Amino acid sequence: MIQAKDLEAGELAALLHFYADAGVDWLLEDAPIDRFAEFEAQQAAREQVRRAQVPEPEERKAPSRAAASAPLNPPPSVAVPDDQAVAAARFAADSARSLDELKTAIEAFGGCNLKNSARSTLFMTGQLSSRILVIGPMPNAEDDRDGAPFSGRHGQLLDRMLAAIGLSRDTVAITNIIPWRPPGNRMPSPAETAICQPFIERQIALAEPDHLLLLGNFPARFFFGGTSGTIHSLRGQWRDVTVAGRTLRALATLHPQELLMAPANKALAWQDLLLFSQALRTGSSAEQP
Structure with a gap:
């Protein structure tokens, strides 16, 4: 077997890239590590922090003598309900008064399980002078490795x-709707999406774009509503979307991954981009003929 020490630097780099593209998230250590036990310990630590931050009711602070003398039978521990995680995300997002503060809040947030398996927390990049915001679904393996969207x-x-x-x-x-890469590039669950929703909505509210370019089926469904329809039925049409009380114009088109998998779809994406460019030039959002 070839050892890593026998490889040149270029060969070793190519091998690591191959492993990353294949979805390998962990490298073997010299000693075995129980990742299940490690994950449970992390969950227990987060639960202790959460309980320490929640004030106890008065009746729990001062129990009666009968309660003190009763045998202790603590209830079994339960997972934090999704609605509480959504509320915590909403509070963290609404508390941010700038994009920098929001980035810090998302990086510190621990209420979404996707963060446990992701390497990076992705946030908006680029410039806001054009008032254009391009939104993708969630990070893939390369995004997670490089720490930047797309x-x-x-x-x-x-x-x-874009150059075209x-x-x-x-x-x-x-930016992306989901700031953390789901394991194996799977789709996020409805609960995970609901937890991340306050963060993308706050990004839009603070960035104040005039036009949204949505890439792929997931962003189109997320902003246009509903779970039916594909990107082929949702693309190429300007729609009004309301985010944080502000109405924006949004256009959906195919994600670059869909174009790489089916190059024939590039003609459809080109039609959408021409429609998007026309609106930028004229200030109108006419429908595609």
């Missing part, structure tokens, strides 16, 4: 898509 091949194709209509990463802002 890295690797997807990012390169997105750069070409005179835009670039230097003139638009780019």
Whole structure:
């Protein structure tokens, strides 16, 4: 068997990239590590922190003599309900008064289980001078590794898509609905999406864009509502979306991954980009003929 010490630097880098693209999240250690026990310990520690932050009711602080003499039969521990995690995310998001504060709040937030398996917490990049915000679904393996949205091949194709209509990463802002990569690039659950929703809504409220370019089926359904329909039925149409009390114009098109998997769809994406560019030039959002 070839040892790592026998590989050149370039060969070792290529091997590590291959493992990352294949979804390998952990490297073998010299001694075995019980990841299940490690995860349970992390969960127990977070639960202790959460309980310490919640004030006890008065009756629990001063129990009666009968209660003190009764045998102790503590109830079994339960997971934090999703609605409490959503409320905590909403409070953290609403408390941020700037994008920098919001970035710090998301990085410190521990109420979403996706953060436990992700390497990076992704946040908005780019510029807001154009008042254009490009929104993708969730990070993939390359994004998680590089710590920036739309890295690797997807990012390169997105750069070409933007350049085709005179835009670039230097003139638009780019973000994802979900700030953490789901394990194995799976779709986020409804509960995970609900927990992350306050963060993307607050990003939009603080960034104040005029136009949204939604990439892929997940963002289109997220902003247009409903769980039916595909990107092929949702794309190419300007729609009004209301975020934090403000109405914005949004256009959905295919995600770069869908174009890499089916290059014939590039013609459809090009039609959408022309429609988007037309609205930027004329200030109108006419429907595609």
